[in-house]
Structure formats: C-alpha cells, structure tokens
Amino acid sequence: MDIFTIEHIALATGIILLLIGIWGMLTQKNIIKIIVSFTLFDTGIHVVMVAISYIKGKTAPIIGESVTKENAIDKIVDPVPHALVLTAIVIGLGVTALMLVYALNMYKHKKSLDITNFKELKW
C-alpha cells in the first residue's frame, strides 16, 4: 500500500492537527490556550474534509484554459466538500469570536484566565 501520495499526506496532517487540538483542549489550563486548541481542532477537520474530497490527478473545480465545460467531469476534484468547508470556516470564525468575548468577560469578572479558578459550574 502506498501511503506517501498527496492525499494520504494531507489526511495524516489533518488527523495530527485534530488530535493536537483535542489534547490541548483537555490539558491546557489557560482559557486563551483552550480557544487556540479549539481552532486547531477546527482546522484539522477542514483539512481532513478537503483531503477526502481529493481525486487522483485532478485539479481545482474552476473552469479555465485546461478545464473546459465539456471535459470538466474528467478534470476536477469534488466541489461539494469545498463549498462545505467554506461554510464551516465562517461558522468557526463566529464561534471563535464569541468564545473570545466570553473569555474577556470571565477575565473582567475574576482577573484571571486560569480555568481552575472558575468553580461555579464544576461538578
């Protein structure tokens, strides 16, 4: 089995990013670092989706000189996951911005960004 093709390398990169993100979210104590880990996790999933949509030897789904209307079906990768990832990136941006605002307000409240100082909702 050949695992050093471009789609395997991209998939492995995405999976590693995703695992680093999960590990960071579970181990870090600083709220900002947790948010950074979340964005790493997010980006890992995007890379995995784009890697899975890759088709061997095909090019980007844009009709131009080499890809024409007639031969598009033999020349391009799957455009649907690309559109999905475009949506997911924007939603990820919104979620990150909201988390940062909440982190800011938590800091104002207790003058601390350490998650172990926030015990009100801990079970």
Place this chain on the structure above:
Amino acid sequence: MIKNFIIFIIVLVIGFIFFSIFLDFNGSEELKGLGKYYAENGAEEVGAANLVTAIVVTYRGLDTLGEVSILFLTASIIGFVLSLSSSNNEDRKVRQASEILKTTSKVLVPIIFVFGAYVFINGHLSPGGGFQGGAIIASGVLLLFLADPKRKINHKLIQWIEAASGISFLLLGIAGILLAGGFLDNSFLSLGKLGHIFSAGAVPIIYIAVGLKVGAELTSIITNYNEIQKEEE
C-alpha cells in the same frame, strides 16, 4: 495523575478511529453522485466558471443565507455583551503606534480595500468570493485600528451597509422566485459568456452583497473589541 491517564485514553481512542479511516482510505478515482451532477451541469445551468461559487451561491444558496445570518447574530451578540461592560471611550489609555506603522497604514489600507473588492467581484471567476473579500476588507480596518486605536468608526454607516446588503441578498432571492425557477435562482439576468465578468446572472451581484455584509459584520466585531481595549497600569 488519573486525570492525565483518562485524557491519554480519550486521545488514543479518537486517534485509533481516525487511524482506521486513514488505513482504509485509498483516494477516489472519479467523481460520483452530487459532485458529478454539478461538474456536468454546473457551468451550463449557473454559468459561473468557479463551480464552488455555483454551489455556494445558487445550488446551496439557502445555506449561505443561513450562514450570513449566523455571522450577523454573532456580531450582534458580541456588540451586546461588550456594550454591557464598556468603559468610556475618552479616558482609556492606549499605547501609541510607531511612526512606521502609521505611515504604512496610510499607504496600504486603500490597496487592501481595493483588493478585497476585487476578490468578491471576481468570486464567480477565480478562487475567492464574498466571505474572503469581506474578511480582507475587515483586515484593512484592523490595520487602521492598529495604527490609531482611538480612531472613530461611524457605527451608523456600518449598520446601514449591513442592513442594505442583507436586504438586497433577500430581494435577489425573491426575484428568483418571481422571474425564474425558484428562490435564489440566478437565471433571471442573462447568464452571459462563461468566464466573463458580466456572467452567471445574479451570482456576482449576490456575492457583492455578501462581501459588503461580511465586511461590515467583521468590522463591527473588530470595532467592538477595539473600543474596550485598555492598557493596564
């Protein structure tokens, strides 16, 4: 100690799930299903050279409308939460920007705005589109704030741009119902010649509206963040 062990087990299990996906993954050889339909008919039906744009704006245009509303909701919640705790804009202490940053921002900001407009006007022809162009415009505003944190931004103007572009997006969708096949159908304007700037019917107009709306929303988020910034003594 026991906590670290549990975290290690969780990461290991998720890693195992993805590793088995990795082992079974062989890469596909040809387009299937929905992607095949879009590759065959997308250029014919929508007339956009960039097939991702054809999907985002026309085939799945309703999702894009929802996405833009989510971004609007985020911007409003951030404005609401931050305005509850905002301090007076006049007495806050901010660090002065360096002379290099101030001068460079004067040169670069117009170029960044023009580039953002280029990216969303050409969204149906080349990589890019409304969201990317809007983000580039907002990054220009961010550069303005880095150079002068006390700069005033006209909130009314941003709100009007945002409302006008959001309503025109909706009206273009409804025009699709009245004049063509359905909601957000772009073919009520001439589809034009593939690969030209005036092509793909209503797609470029919708993407201009999306670009202005996303730019205005991100600008309002950045403005809200900037207005509570304060140097600690």
